[in-house]
Amino acid sequence: MTMHISHIEIDMDGMPAPTPEIEQERRVAIFDLLEENSFALPARDDRVVPPGPYHVTLSIREKRLVFDVNTEDAQDAAEFHLSLSPFRQVVKDYWQICESYYKAVKNLPPSQIEAIDMARRGIHNEGARILQERLEGKASVDTDTARRLFTLICVLHFGA
Numbered sequence: 834m835t836m837h838i839s840h841i842e843i844d845m846d847g848m849p850a851p852t853p854e855i856e857q858e859r860r861v862a863i864f865d866l867l868e869e870n871s872f873a874l875p876a877r878d879d880r881v882v883p884p885g886p887y888h889v890t891l892s893i894r895e896k897r898l899v900f901d902v903n904t905e906d907a908q909d910a911a912e913f914h915l916s917l918s919p920f921r922q923v924v925k926d927y928w929q930i931c932e933s934y935y936k937a938v939k940n941l942p943p944s945q946i947e948a949i950d951m952a953r954r955g956i957h958n959e960g961a962r963i964l965q966e967r968l969e970g971k972a973s974v975d976t977d978t979a980r981r982l983f984t985l986i987c988v989l990h991f992g993a
Contacts, residue, residue: 836873836885838978839905841866843985844892854935855988862984870978874902874911875970883910891982893917893989900972913971917990923960924990927983930956957983 841863845851851859872889874882883904890901898920902911930953937946961979964986968974974982 837870837887838866838872838889839886840888841985842888842890843989844890845989846892848989851988854931858931858984859988862981862988866978866981866985870981871973871975872978873973875973883908885910891985891989898986898989902972911971913968915967919963919967920960920986920990923956923963924987927953927956927960927987960987 843859843863872885872887874885874887876882886905887910888903888905888907890899892899892901894914896917897914898917900911900913900915902909904910930949934946934949934953937949941949957980958976960983961976964979964983965974965976968979
C-alpha cells in the first residue's frame with residue numbers, strides 16, 4: 834500500500850512542553866497512525882502527484898495548520914494550510930472532556946467513566962469529520978486516519 838503516511842512529525846518549535854497526558858495522547862496517536870492509515874493526494878491537472886508512502890510534518894504557522902508532505906526520498910509532494918478557526922471549539926471541547934476523563938479514571942465507577950469516554954469519542958468523531966471536510970481536494974483520508982490526525986492537531990493546538 835503506497836497511499837499512506839510512513840513517518841509523521843509534529844513541529845512543536847516555540848511551543849510549551851506538553852503535559853504527561855498530552856505527551857501520551859501524542860505517542861499513542863502517532864503509533865496508531867503509523868500502524869494503519871490511508872492518506873492519498875488527489876491528482877491535479879497542472880502537476881504530477883508523487884506516489885507515497887509519505888512523510889508528513891504537522892505544524893502551526895501564522896495561526897494556520899500546515900501539512901508539509903514529502904515522499905520517502907524527500908521529494909516535495911504537497912503543502913497545504915488550513916484555517917484553525919473551524920477546529921477551535923471542537924478542540925476546546927475535546928480537551929475539556931479529556932480532562933474530565935483523566936479525573937474520572939482516578940475516582941469514579943466504571944459506568945461513569947464509560948459515559949465520559951462515549952462523549953469523548955463523539956467529540957473526537959466530530960473533529961475527524963471537520964478535518965476530512967477541510968482536507969477535501971487536498972488529501973483523502975479515511976475516518977480512523979482523520980481521528981488520529983485530529984488527536985495530533987489537538988496536541989499542536991494545546992501549545993499554540
